[in-house]
Amino acid sequence: MERRLSELNPGESGIISRIEGRGEERRKLLDMGLVRGTRITVVRRAPLGDPIELLVKGYNLSLRLDEAEGVYVKPV
């Protein structure tokens, strides 16, 4: 079952299945290593839930919630 990355709780992981959007925003996400097939873990959330900290390709990445919304993951 596919879920949005923005809906994952801290500690949960998923495999990126697709990235919505186009143009520069999508390109930037791809540049940061968010590509299909990549395993991604939500490390923690900021107090108000935005931004979220992720572990991807061995490094920590912080994304705004609206950026994470376009990223879809499947369970590991």
Added chain:
Amino acid sequence: MKEIEVALIGNPNVGKSLIFNNLTGGRAHVGNWPGKTVEKKEGRCIHKGVTMRIIDLPGVYSLTAASIDELIARNYIVEERPDVVVDIVDASNLERNLYLTLQLLELEANLVIALNKSDIAEGLGYEIDVKGLSELLGVPVVPTIATVKVGMEELKDAIVEASKRGVKARVRYREDIEELIERIGNILKRDENLTKKYPARWLAIKIIEGDKEVMRLIEERGLMGELREVIG
């Protein structure tokens, strides 16, 4: 005496400045990139009778031309064609760092990889097959620990060697993509002034990606019409 131009590039926080200081002895000419408020550092290093002019490029994760730093780094490599580009890679975070390496290979830069923070990688229990990495990428790889100046002589050797040899490595994609690259490349090659300045293959790859800067360039050269027939 022979003088060569060497550009240093790498992701932020890979120890690039430290390597720059180790190579130049800390003597740098500091200025700005023309028209930009981004610092430009330049120094010199003499090794085995070769003078290296060393240029420190901004730390970037990618060469997409999304930020001013990326654009400066990319334009420098494309337009100035330095003799050697030293890609400083964080050995403790290889996967992340090799993305920039791939983009540099696409740019047909004459690469030497400095595998920095080798000590940290080792501390994390990573065993990197340096020879295997070098063979896979087709470029020399030199393990370094910039904080304690380990690997600096080897790095200088590799730079001088590479400057004599020229570019060898390139990235090959899937067959259908290679075909498209070739078809686009053939159109671009009709504009000699363009392909004298930029590698046709690199332009073709960027056109497939829809890179904004390259698309603008293509538009300027009036090649858009012909390209549309190929890329739709």
